[in-house]
Amino acid sequence: MRIIALANQKGGCGKTTCATNLAAALAMRDNRVLLIDNDPQGHATLAFGFRERDFSLSTYDLYLTSDILVEDAFLEVSRGLHLVPAGIELSAVEQELAGEKDRERRLRNNLRRSAMPYDYVLIDCPPSVGLLTFNALLASGEVIIPVDPSYYSLQAVRKMRETLAVLREHSGHDVLPHVLMSDFDTRPLFVRQLMAELDEEFGRELLDTIVHHTVRFKEAAGAGRPVIGHDPESRGAMDFRALARELAGQEVELGIPAVDRWDVLLHGPRVVTGGVLFEADFPAAKRVAVTGDFCAWSTTGLPLERRPDGVWECRLELGSGQHQYRYIVDGVWLPDPNNSRTVPNEFGGANSVVVVA
Numbered sequence: 001m002r003i004i005a006l007a008n009q010k011g012g013c014g015k016t017t018c019a020t021n022l023a024a025a026l027a028m029r030d031n032r033v034l035l036i037d038n039d040p041q042g043h044a045t046l047a048f049g050f051r052e053r054d055f056s057l058s059t060y061d062l063y064l065t066s067d068i069l070v071e072d073a074f075l076e077v078s079r080g081l082h083l084v085p086a087g088i089e090l091s092a093v094e095q096e097l098a099g100e101k102d103r104e105r106r107l108r109n110n111l112r113r114s115a116m117p118y119d120y121v122l123i124d125c126p127p128s129v130g131l132l133t134f135n136a137l138l139a140s141g142e143v144i145i146p147v148d149p150s151y152y153s154l155q156a157v158r159k160m161r162e163t164l165a166v167l168r169e170h171s172g173h174d175v176l177p178h179v180l181m182s183d184f185d186t187r188p189l190f191v192r193q194l195m196a197e198l199d200e201e202f203g204r205e206l207l208d209t210i211v212h213h214t215v216r217f218k219e220a221a222g223a224g225r226p227v228i229g230h231d232p233e234s235r236g237a238m239d240f241r242a243l244a245r246e247l248a249g250q251e252v253e254l255g256i257p258a259v260d261r262w263d264v265l266l267h268g269p270r271v272v273t274g275g276v277l278f279e280a281d282f283p284a285a286k287r288v289a290v291t292g293d294f295c296a297w298s299t300t301g302l303p304l305e306r307r308p309d310g311v312w313e314c315r316l317e318l319g320s321g322q323h324q325y326r327y328i329v330d331g332v333w334l335p336d337p338n339n340s341r342t343v344p345n346e347f348g349g350a351n352s353v354v355v356v357a
């Protein structure tokens with residue numbers, strides 16, 4: 001699974017156009033795709049023809065209601081394409097989470113608890129670098145930064161890269177940037193000069209695909225569907241099919257640790273050589289242990305060790321069959337937030353399950 005934010009603090013540079021059309025293009029390539037509308041303007045929601053009356057749960061709930069997961073909140077746009085919608089209530093998140101310790105990781109933590117059976121997750125951000133954008137970046141392994149042909153936009157991309165550097169420094173989280181030329185009419189001389197500058201400054205980060213300027217995008221937005229569905233033969237539809245192809249082609253060469261880690265962390269314990277590897281992401285914890293039927297539900301549990309990347313791990317030799325377990329995090333017993341396989345226990349809660357063949 002690849003999680004990709006669409007972000008740029010400059011307004012109107014094509015974030016939502018890219019998020020919705022790329023989501024549709026990826027789904028057409030038989031990928032399972034989730035688009036999270038992470039902008040209180042709700043433009044991605046509108047772009048798929050949904051109005052606020054069409055949904056009761058939204059991205060707001062992923063931030064603020066701990067038992068609402070993606071699987072409770074998504075709307076089905078088409079086969080293989082899901083949308084978590086957003087509306088104006090999302091603008092209250094910043095204020096409601098003021099002073100909360102983990103406020104920048106709310107979205108990431110929610111995605112980790114959700115089932116997430118997706119190949120791609122796209123997160124459409126608002127035109128600012130506030131709490132919502134930070135949450136999206138901390139949840140993502142990659143970010144597409146659309147840049148429209150203006151020098152303000154170039155400045156905004158530089159700012160965005162500074163933001164990524166701050167994120168790396170403060171939280172150790174690396175996000176791979178892709179710069180996308182969006183809404184480009186490539187004929188005027190100044191646009192060509194700008195393209196040369198982008199190439200020189202961003203090199204490999206600059207995507208080969210160019211999303212050309214075409215009125216079809218505005219028409220499609222008015223019709224409440226992405227241009228790929230509105231006019232599949234148009235230039236815009238071709239551009240987004242090319243972008244989906246380019247991103248898919250990168251998969252082989254991308255060795256992004258953030259993406260690999262996500263994949264591991266979203267699937268609970270894994271059978272590896274020498275036993276079963278338990279990995280748990282509790283960055284603020286002082287002690288993490290695992291307990292279960294394999295240690296007669298010991299109240300101290302078997303300790304996990306903290307790795308340099310902040311993830312806790314331990315390897316246990318377990319016999320074949322089904323095992324039930326829970327984590328003990330600073331004394332609190334929890335089911336595994338990254339494992340959707342659970343069974344009810346006698347205390348009215350849930351035990352996580354791992355099966356060894």
Ligand SMILES: Nc1ncnc2c1ncn2[C@@H]1O[C@H](COP(=O)(O)OP(=O)(O)OP(=O)(O)O)[C@@H](O)[C@H]1O
Pocket residue numbers: 010011012013014015016017018039041043125126127182183184211212213214215216217218221
């Ligand atoms: N390639 C394009 N050709 C023509 N019009 C475009 C193109 N890309 C975007 N637009 C138009 O530009 C406007 C802004 O695009 P969009 O909403 O995607 O930007 P945004 O970055 O998401 O804006 P915001 O910052 O407000 O979220 C829209 O009206 C959209 O239809």
Ligand SMILES: [Mg+2]
Pocket residue numbers: 015016017039043124125126
């Ligand atoms: Mg937008």
